[in-house]
Amino acid sequence: MTRTRENEPARLRRPALDPARIEPRSTSGYPEPFRSRVVPREKRALGDALGLTKIGVNLTTLFPGKESSMRHFHTHEDEMLFVIEGEVVLVSDEGEQVLTAGTCAGFPAGNANGHQLFNRSARPARYLEISNRDREDSAAYSDVDLQYRKGPSGEAIYTRKDGTQY
Numbered sequence: 293m294t295r296t297r298e299n300e301p302a303r304l305r306r307p308a309l310d311p312a313r314i315e316p317r318s319t320s321g322y323p324e325p326f327r328s329r330v331v332p333r334e335k336r337a338l339g340d341a342l343g344l345t346k347i348g349v350n351l352t353t354l355f356p357g358k359e360s361s362m363r364h365f366h367t368h369e370d371e372m373l374f375v376i377e378g379e380v381v382l383v384s385d386e387g388e389q390v391l392t393a394g395t396c397a398g399f400p401a402g403n404a405n406g407h408q409l410f411n412r413s414a415r416p417a418r419y420l421e422i423s424n425r426d427r428e429d430s431a432a433y434s435d436v437d438l439q440y441r442k443g444p445s446g447e448a449i450y451t452r453k454d455g456t457q458y
Contacts, residue, residue: 307342311351314341321448323458326438329359350421354380360409363434368426371399378417380409406434
């Protein structure tokens with residue numbers, strides 16, 4: 293990689309980018325009491341920054357003691373996780389498994405195997421989240437009274453399982 297005099301990476305041009313230059317999102321659309329279980333976390337929307345429209349790619353930093361999401365599965369979107377740094381616990385119907393740098397997991401659309409990551413270590417973990425983007429997607433949550441669907445403009449709508457608002 294070309295470096296500047298200050299030993300910083302040279303400014304890249306599309307189709308390349310330096311993920312550190314993407315502003316992280318540290319919010320969550322979840323209503324309470326679920327939001328506080330996942331934030332703070334940092335998601336850098338690499339796919340959006342590169343203009344990708346058919347797949348989503350997030351570089352996520354999960355801090356100690358935090359969950360990636362509530363345990364869930366998607367109806368229309370495949371999802372893959374690839375751990376880059378640190379350690380997370382994958383919780384799914386198979387139980388718990390420790391994932392470390394260089395390991396990955398995948399979740400086919402429509403498979404009702406709810407999954408989530410939990411950082412039980414003392415240091416931040418970083419991983420890639422990769423999925424297709426499907427307008428018809430919704431998500432079911434295995435262990436909590438929550439469901440997700442996309443609204444008319446693509447916005448996230450979270451309700452209780454009976455459809456009532458939080």
